[in-house]
Amino acid sequence: MKIEDSFKFSDAYAIVQEKIGSNDSIKKYLDTFRSYAPSQFAIIKIGGESIEDPSSLKEIAISLSCLSSLGLYPIVIHGANPQIDAAYRTMGILKPEKINGIRPTTKEGLRAVEHGFADAHGKLYTAICDNDGKVKSMHNEHIFRAKKLIIPGKKLGYVGEVTGIDREPIEDAISEGKIPLSWTLGYSDDGQVYNINSDHTLPYLVDEFGPRKLILVNERGGVLDENGQIISEIDIAGIEYLQKTSVVNGGMGIKTSIAADIKRKHPDIMIEVAASKYLLHELFTDEGHGTLIRR
Template sequence: MHAMVLKIGGSILEKLPDSFYEMIVELKNAGICEPVIVHGGGPEINRLLQQLEVNSPFVDGLRVTTKEVLDVAEMVMSGSINKRIVTNLQKAGGTAVGTSGVDHSLLKASPLDPTGELGYVGEVANVNDEWLKVIINHGGIPVISPIGIDESGQRYNINGDMAAAAVAQSLKGKLALISDIPGVMETIDGKQVVHTQLTKQQIEAKIMSGVIHGGMIPKIRSALNSLSAGASESVILNGLTPADLKNYIEGKEAGTKVMTDKEAHHV
């Protein structure tokens, strides 16, 4: 199975053209890859929290999640956003199945921060990939909301990039983090350039210098972590130009490919 896990960030969801969903369905129908979608929902969660006057600060790009914030995050992501993506894929002619990490214990979670400072923020301890394979083998495109659950039934909000990395590892597939920018960008000699590939060493240096900052930090770290734990490859791609996805799958230059220092020596 050539699994291709696509993480769609909340910031880009409202901007994605119909052609993006059509491209995913086309790749599935042509047997080029088996797409699996993991999505976020940050901006919509923020809007609802503001309406409800619920405070929700961030620490290192991760949302501090109280029980109240968790309920809102689940409602937005597993409810409206998940079904919107499923609808868009089906409008494009695909068969999509919306699921959350809670369903069938798809994303078995544990607390990310043992000190409790982040609240109900989890990390993925295990992925029930058998459930995903059932959906895929019956012609479906899984669409996953990153709310996880532990043995006791406690739910956790999981960073979408981290959840996508765990799913890619589990399926031994490639991971594409879909963004609204062409990749990791830097201003060099007054010009904006996109880094076509970055190693772990280069990434750490760019985080230290502030070139990579904010929400891009968990994104790029997830791309790296997915490699060290078994994903075959990871890349940050621009979803606003769907051809980038096709170009990447066909081995052409697109986005920012993230690689281990060892891999870079073979390039």
């Protein structure tokens, strides 16, 4: 039986059509996505803030469940910033000040990081399953190989940088008809766990899988201008200007810098920043609702 003949396919198709309002657009993009190798469809990065908000989590879960029912299996990674902050508070550990968006991580703090990632991962995984999504957790697969990150003059502790990616578990999940879902803890050859900023894993994932789309789910809804309005399209020069004038900084500064670097290296990839409620719009319409990052 073809996936198009299944009841879940028709349900998912109807939900997508209701959200975006264009049958022709859905058909066009489904045909396009199916022309790619399955692992080249999309990488979706979901922020921990989106997972923590119940309405946003529901939107994400429904969207991902629809995609899996349509036979599309994006590689999904997630952050856990608010969940890690909560773990620090619960465990009575002093939260460190970030250095260029990086959270210095002591041995004690690493426990809080692991707890936070597990909390975010469990919430997202459960929400997808509760909405009949087909998903496979990568939490035991050690997807990101890592080593200690060294920045001269900075004490970062158990913060890592990616040295490689184990693609086999991700490919296996997709072959099984499931969305691979991973946190971004890193693991050294000798078994040491490292804290890695989720955004910093994206260049390595893009290099490894060559996706046609990269979507950053963020509840701001996109990159904002000096008036707090979403910028529909921005190029690398525009990103550099907003950073230079401090309009974009902090977490969004990291995201846009990484996105710009990816776009320089992979000019054909579509990179978008959008709110959870517009995830399907970013995939199945030309205009989208967030920020498209151009070269």
